[in-house]
Amino acid sequence: EQPSAPSPIAAPLRELPWAQLNFLHTTDVHGWWGGHLQEPSYSADWGDYISFAKHLRDRADADGSDLLLIDTGDRVEGNGIYDGSSPVGKFTYDIAKEQKIDLICSGNHELYKANSSNAEFYHTVPNFKGNYLASNLDIYNPETGKLEPLAARYKKFTTKNQGIRILAFGFIFDFTGNANNTIIHTVEDTVKEDWFKEAIRDKELDLILVFGHVDIRSFEYATLYSTIRKARWDLPIQFFGGHSHIRDYKIYDSKSVALESGRYMETIGFMSIDGVRTGGTKDVPVKPQKSKMKFSRRYLDNNLFSLHHHSGKDSKTFPTERGVNVTKTIDQARNFLALTKRYGCAPHDLWVSRRPYPHKESIFSWLEQQVLPQTIELSPRIQEGRKALVITNTGGIRFDIFKGPFTKDTTFLVSPFTSGIRYLKDVPYKSAKQLLKLLNNEGPILEMMEKEGTWMKSPEHVAARFRPNMFAQEPDAEILEPGFPQPQPQPQAPLWDLGHDLIPGYTTHDDAGDDGDDTLHSRLIFYNVPNCIQSTVGFSSSSAHPQSQPKRPSSSNTEHIEHVDSTEDDPEKVDVMFNEFIQKWIILALEYLGEEVEEADTESFRDGMSFTEIMKEWVKGHWDIAGETCP
Numbered sequence: 001e002q003p004s005a006p007s008p009i010a011a012p013l014r015e016l017p018w019a020q021l022n023f024l025h026t027t028d029v030h031g032w033w034g035g036h037l038q039e040p041s042y043s044a045d046w047g048d049y050i051s052f053a054k055h056l057r058d059r060a061d062a063d064g065s066d067l068l069l070i071d072t073g074d075r076v077e078g079n080g081i082y083d084g085s086s087p088v089g090k091f092t093y094d095i096a097k098e099q100k101i102d103l104i105c106s107g108n109h110e111l112y113k114a115n116s117s118n119a120e121f122y123h124t125v126p127n128f129k130g131n132y133l134a135s136n137l138d139i140y141n142p143e144t145g146k147l148e149p150l151a152a153r154y155k156k157f158t159t160k161n162q163g164i165r166i167l168a169f170g171f172i173f174d175f176t177g178n179a180n181n182t183i184i185h186t187v188e189d190t191v192k193e194d195w196f197k198e199a200i201r202d203k204e205l206d207l208i209l210v211f212g213h214v215d216i217r218s219f220e221y222a223t224l225y226s227t228i229r230k231a232r233w234d235l236p237i238q239f240f241g242g243h244s245h246i247r248d249y250k251i252y253d254s255k256s257v258a259l260e261s262g263r264y265m266e267t268i269g270f271m272s273i274d275g276v277r278t279g280g281t282k283d284v285p286v287k288p289q290k291s292k293m294k295f296s297r298r299y300l301d302n303n304l305f306s307l308h309h310h311s312g313k314d315s316k317t318f319p320t321e322r323g324v325n326v327t328k329t330i331d332q333a334r335n336f337l338a339l340t341k342r343y344g345c346a347p348h349d350l351w352v353s354r355r356p357y358p359h360k361e362s363i364f365s366w367l368e369q370q371v372l373p374q375t376i377e378l379s380p381r382i383q384e385g386r387k388a389l390v391i392t393n394t395g396g397i398r399f400d401i402f403k404g405p406f407t408k409d410t411t412f413l414v415s416p417f418t419s420g421i422r423y424l425k426d427v428p429y430k431s432a433k434q435l436l437k438l439l440n441n442e443g444p445i446l447e448m449m450e451k452e453g454t455w456m457k458s459p460e461h462v463a464a465r466f467r468p469n470m471f472a473q474e475p476d477a478e479i480l481e482p483g484f485p486q487p488q489p490q491p492q493a494p495l496w497d498l499g500h501d502l503i504p505g506y507t508t509h510d511d512a513g514d515d516g517d518d519t520l521h522s523r524l525i526f527y528n529v530p531n532c533i534q535s536t537v538g539f540s541s542s543s544a545h546p547q548s549q550p551k552r553p554s555s556s557n558t559e560h561i562e563h564v565d566s567t568e569d570d571p572e573k574v575d576v577m578f579n580e581f582i583q584k585w586i587i588l589a590l591e592y593l594g595e596e597v598e599e600a601d602t603e604s605f606r607d608g609m610s611f612t613e614i615m616k617e618w619v620k621g622h623w624d625i626a627g628e629t630c631p
């Protein structure tokens, strides 16, 4: 772990369900190679993961089983090690490649910008030569300009010890927000391709493995499952997914399951299968597929207490030379980038999902009530007496702020993106004031987003559309102030009786039940958030701004542009300001409201200064307590 990482806290653990064929799975790492330096439960780093995988590989070699490592994309954007260097990603590729990953693919974050997809072409694909798959992804070769698959469409291989013959595909969901140097073929189109149909008909297979940057409860995986199952009624199909940043496990049928392993190096997913037919090796005879196969999953908290336990090692025997070297490389990169440089001191925690919105400890309330208005009110147009509505998407905010030092690292954890704020001058207020409802509630804009698969919320929150019980119910207004709902202790399995005080953390409920997490935790409550929040700037405090503090979001299809109160103080026109990432949706929404606006009418705020910089400047101006200690 990193030198400043907090030590993990001992906790009751469930064992690894080790079997004939085993997998370790990471997804949505988003550059968190250094692990979590403020959270003991997730404080192991990529170097520790390298050591851990080595011990498990040795175990497989010793008992004749197999172990495969999988990563399902979104390795970039979300941490200073990636976003804080110039050019971005300077250290990322050399750190990532030190792990021996058997199957790897791209996520959407590798594809938002041409420079990151080209970096896949130049670095990740060759670094994982033969293991990177791109079943539905093409790139314009930066050398020749020709469109070609980013990597092989599929791969057939035989496992080292059991001789299991596996056909693997590496997908990305039907993403449409990519830069124009890549092309994504929809999954629906891809399964109709001759090469796909031919590959799955291969008779010399023991298992089909579909991994991808795809929500395991998505239409895309449902399509792949039904297509493959129709062709191969009895073959085991193992899925690994990602993108929604949650721990989840789906059972498709008695021979097909899917695992999703969280986000940000918080979770190492473990999966095992027993009863797979073996093609036979010199040491293992040919064995038929068992009529009753066994699939098991475990979500490991990524900390050394867990990793030592599951590898049967201790602090002396766990670190491998390669792992230690990678830990050092990460530390050197962090120092080079001065990620611990302090910009201010956060007076209390601010949460993305662990408090409802609005709430005094919601990061969105902080942005809405302090950062955005206090920054934008200084701009010349507001100083001249104009008013503005400032709208930003909640998905651009990626992580919580903990009480204490707010560093360069924190800045990128919270807001890694380079998008700035843009504005439309003098929009009729009668339309502008309807915008937030249109962006947040059901209606044409949301329907279009669903169709396109582009979202304004963070992936965790988007995932809730397939998982209706993911979040706590909207809390009553009374419990918002002065306190907030306390996590309830959870009645738990017998390990609870060992006398441990359980640490709050993930308590995953999935298709196999409640026993997936390796660490027994007390339950954390998560709350849903809207797509967008809005600050009002330049209005007198007595004016009513009905949308800036939403009450319960409306669920009625017809309510998205109705019932917005008017007051006598309503201005005739306001500036509509917004995060550049949602410009397309702002324009569409205004058109829907009857305004004639187009991209060319928008202007950049403060010469395109990124929202990340804006937040950093605010922290320096408001939370800087030079000389004072910061807890």
Ligand SMILES: Nc1ccn([C@@H]2O[C@H](COP(=O)(O)O)[C@@H](O)[C@H]2O)c(=O)n1
Residues within 6 Å of the ligand: 074, 108, 109, 112, 243, 244, 393, 394, 395, 396, 397, 417, 418, 419, 454, 455, 456, 457, 458, 459, 581
């Ligand atoms: N420049 C960007 C890029 C993305 N977002 C937000 O992130 C969401 C996607 O995140 P995943 O980790 O699931 O891929 C996207 O829906 C946006 O909300 C952004 O704000 N700015």
